Amino acid sequence: MAVINSKTVAIVGNEAVAEAMRQINPDVVAAYPITPQTDIVQAFSAIAADGLVDTELVNVESEHSAMSACIGAASSGARVMTATCSQGLGLMWELLYIASGLRLPMVMPNVNRSLSAPINIHCDHSDSMGARDSGWIQLFSENAQEAYDNIIQAVRISEHPDVYLPVMVLMDGFIISHAVDRVDLIDDEKVKNFVGERNAPFTMLDPNNPVCVGPFVHSYYFEFKRQQEEAMANALPVIKNVSDEFEKISGRTYGLFETLGMEDAEFAVIAQGSGAGTIRHQVECLRSNGIRAGMIKLRSFRPFPAEELIKALSGVKTVAVFDRSTTFAGGMGGPVFNELRSSFYEQEAKPLMVNYVYGLGGRDLSVELVKKAMEEILEMNSSGKAEQKINYLGLRE
Amino acid sequence: MSTKLKDLVKKEDVLTSGHRLCAGCGAPVAVRQILMGAPDDVELVVANPTGCLEVSTTIYPYSSWNASYIHCAFENVASTLSGSEAAYRSLKKQGKIKDDYRFVAFGGDGGTYDIGLQALSGALERGHRMVYVCYNNEAYMNTGIQRSGATMKGAWTSTSPHGKDSYGKTENRKDLTGIVAAHNIPYVAQASISNWRDVVKKAQKAFAADGPSFINILAPCHRGWRYPMEETIELARLAVQTCVWPLYEIENGKWNLTTKPKEKKPVEEYLKPQGRFAHLFKDENREVLKSIQEYVDKDWERIKRLCGEAE
Secondary structure: OOOOOOEEEEEEHHHHHHHHHHHHOOOEEEEOOOOOOHHHHHHHHHHHHOOOOOOEEEEOOOHHHHHHHHHHHHOOOOOEEOOEOHHHHHHOHHHHHHHHHOOOOOEEEEEEOOOOOOOOOOOOOHHHHHOOOOOOEEEEOOOHHHHHHHHHHHHHHHHOOOOOOOEEEEEEOOOOOOOEEEEEEOOHHHHHHHHOOOOOOOOOOOOOOOOEEOOEOOOOHHHHHHHHHHHHHHHHHHHHHHHHHHHHHHOOOOOOEEEEOOOOOOEEEEEOOOHHHHHHHHHHHHHHOOOOEEEEEEOEEEOOOHHHHHHHHOOOOEEEEEEOOOOOOOOOOOHHHHHHHHHOOOOOOOOEEEEEEEOHHHOOOOHHHHHHHHHHHHHHHHHOOOOOOEEEEOOOO | OOOOHHHHOOOOOOEOOOOOOOOOOOHHHHHHHHHOOOOOOOEEEEEEOOOHHHHHHOEOOOOOEOOEEEEOOOOOHHHHHHHHHHHHHHHHHOOOOOOOEEEEEEEEHHHHHHOOHHHHHHHHHHOOOOEEEEEEOOOEOOOOOEOOOOOOOOOOEOOEOEEOOEEOOOOOOOOHHHHHHOOOOOEEEEEEOOOHHHHHHHHHHHHHOOOOEEEEEEOOOHHHHOOOHHHHHHHHHHHHHOOOOOOEEEEOOEEEEOOOOOOOOOOHHHHOOOHHHHHHHOHHHHHHHHHHHHHHHHHHHHHHHHOOOOO
């Protein structure tokens, strides 16, 4: 692929996101500061203060009001963005369902952070996993580059007429948000052309066609919800198509998930977010020693690409799912593990499945820990038995 | 702008007939009086938090609103409308829309005094140009008459019932109009649907204000207050005449009493027709009645003083 990027920079993830926001030039941004998301809002405020965007920046008094203002603005035909994490996402909770239920396109980076109590500001995926049934598309990022690329693609996915759903771009708190990383920035003009203009089919600001947003619905509620489910399914091909188009301006490939060694893998590890980097390193080490390990890095958690995952995992004897959150179902493990297991229910050939819950509250996923887990997985793969289905990696026990 | 009836009747109704609010409800009267004060040459975006007005005027697939309308949730009408207003400013300055819009919220006292207070305060502080109207019926009527921060002391509600050990709500209402005034926004007023011309004048000023404006309008609810439905306007009038609900405005910081009752009636004349206060007229609650009169007297003196009307 030819070199088509204009600029390679060393910046932290939050700056990369703010840079994508500058290039997207949303009509309205309404946001509230929270660690570790704050730098996104700060950096974008500086961009707005220098008049580099047309955006009306609304510095609201809470995340609840941030999402409310986004809903009001998106209903008025504006392209809107916000950013949050953790408790802020928690405070937005009821509005997340309203944004998706009203079928309003918008993009929100969520800088994954643990939830209180006890209070902790570091990374895990508990916050966005709590919103997994809120009707938002959720795309994971492994590093600052992916966060930047996902934000730009999210605009197109969200505003696609087959979809019209809000998109959450997930990026690990501190690990991505605050670490300096190499990022290839795309030309302003290319991003501008890629995202285009928002063309809302209905807006409150059309005098010839006033609209009633959020009416009181008794008898059609079920049908509205069914349509939302349909829209989420429609997002699967849309995410792939937008990814294909994005490749043309960036040279970078995305799709629903990334695979490594899956063509001949005997066992596979599944992970999302920044932990995928450490895991990939171990998988590569094993493969260089002739061990047929494979890996899937899940990008799209919502929609959940069940069919595609089953296909990619066919022929694999053992699957180990790494989850950076848990479900508190009483020993059922993490959400990705549960959904993947459920996906395999109808399959005749089911792989042995184990779960590694790791990294809660920012607990480091070290190379040693992944190595230890890999040894266990190898052992399970050869014995065909899992001593323990749910494992807590790096836990003091 | 005119406040003459012959001009006002020519205005097109923004809230059309066919809505499903109760007969005798004060809320649609308040809405129609306020919107008679809206300029003719602008488009409107109307917003409601959750409440009677919302559930009775937007029953899918119908809408009673002859304007764009949004309902989002209960505690956030001010922030939702902040977003619309910000979108308007953004799209307007980019030349993407041409028409002039005004933004008006109608929230009940539950959605304004209580659960929506933070969002309201934030929107006022940020200076969004919107008219926020609290149609105040002094309780959560949509869920079945529960006490709110606007409920008067002594009132029966389903969550402040009178009983062997209780005379109803034990606390005085909060002074929301004063709280809003402390935000130093261009225009703040208290109004009553009994004084329609006063309402229209205040609405005209509120729509003309270059920034946020707020009107707290008393809109009695016969279901919650327990009086015959045809007496809604009369009850609102008694609230003004007894000085339970003084009519005043604060225009760019200047307080002004807009209605001075010729003779201040005893508060009992307002309380007596209402079933929610009936228990106060038992012998054992005489002291409560006295304390309500004292509260009203003190508050009236305070407002007169602020309006430069103290004797």
